[in-house]
Amino acid sequence: MVRKKAKLAYIENDSSRRVTYQKRVKNLVKKTRELSVLCGVDACAIIYGQDEQVPVVWPSSEEEAKRIISYYNSKSDLDPSQRGFNQYTFLNDSVIKAKGKGC
Amino acid sequence: MVRKKAKLAYIENDSSRRVTYQKRVKNLVKKTRELSVLCGVDACAIIYGQDEQVPVVWPSSEEEAKRIISYYNSKSDLDPSQRGFNQYTFLNDSVIKAKGKGC
DNA sequence: CATACTATCTATAATCG
DNA sequence: TCGATTATAGATAGTAT
Numbered sequence: 001m002v003r004k005k006a007k008l009a010y011i012e013n014d015s016s017r018r019v020t021y022q023k024r025v026k027n028l029v030k031k032t033r034e035l036s037v038l039c040g041v042d043a044c045a046i047i048y049g050q051d052e053q054v055p056v057v058w059p060s061s062e063e064e065a066k067r068i069i070s071y072y073n074s075k076s077d078l079d080p081s082q083r084g085f086n087q088y089t090f091l092n093d094s095v096i097k098a099k100g101k102g103c
Numbered sequence: 104m105v106r107k108k109a110k111l112a113y114i115e116n117d118s119s120r121r122v123t124y125q126k127r128v129k130n131l132v133k134k135t136r137e138l139s140v141l142c143g144v145d146a147c148a149i150i151y152g153q154d155e156q157v158p159v160v161w162p163s164s165e166e167e168a169k170r171i172i173s174y175y176n177s178k179s180d181l182d183p184s185q186r187g188f189n190q191y192t193f194l195n196d197s198v199i200k201a202k203g204k205g206c
Numbered sequence: 207c208a209t210a211c212t213a214t215c216t217a218t219a220a221t222c223g
Numbered sequence: 224t225c226g227a228t229t230a231t232a233g234a235t236a237g238t239a240t
Contacts, residue, residue, distance in 0.1 A: 010143050015224075020219080021142040022225095027217060028138055031131050031234095032148070039124040040113050041151055043131075047138065048145040118207075123236075125208095130234060134217095 021049065029058045124152065132161045 011017035025047050032045040036059070047056040114120035128150055135148040139162070150159040 008137060008140055011141050016219085017142050019225085021138070021144065023218065024134070024138045024141070028131075028134050028146075031127070031134060034111060035124070035127045035131055035150065037111055038114050038127070039120050039153070041124065041153055043151070044147075044149040045135070046147040050142070050144055119236085122208085126235065 025049070025056055029056065032058050128152070128159055132159065135161050 011020060028047070029045055032043045035041065036043040043058075045056070045058045049056065114123055131150070132148055135146050138144065139146040146161075148159070148161045152159065
């Protein structure tokens, strides 16, 4: 979209498509967060990546996951089994919620 | 975010916030569509505007609604009562689906 | 109010390591 | 394949209309 005109069509090349996907997902989530903060609205973004089992979900997987991780990191003296209940479990739960009852 | 440094905080001024909201929602939807097309993934964006009864939902309210409208426009010889089953009804249906079972 | 304008800032495709 | 770089197209806050 920069040194060559954008065509807005499916990117056939696998590696190019993956790189573009990662860059754009990152910024799409960022934009969603900005809109939410700036305008005080509830916004939700869900992206089902091709090869990923867990879709990217905002706000859950981004903001809330970070919060969870920070929480557990700050409690490094916590019972290891409790700390094991972590990002993976949380993310799966988020996805189920997102699929089951919207955002 | 341009002539003044961005602060990424809630915009207090009502009119400014509304204008910013409209601009950003438009582009957020555009970005979502681009990601979906470029990378061949399913992406979904839902924004619950403050004063609007119907949230902005993509792909439903954007792509599919246009499809529906185009469909009815192309059938201008259709029974008027059938054409009356139009954008409004469809959008409500989309929102219900989005809220009820995800994207 | 809503649009249009425009000076800047941001996103990003291509490239290199 | 991923991260860093860079040049350019795109997004946007403030302002004008």
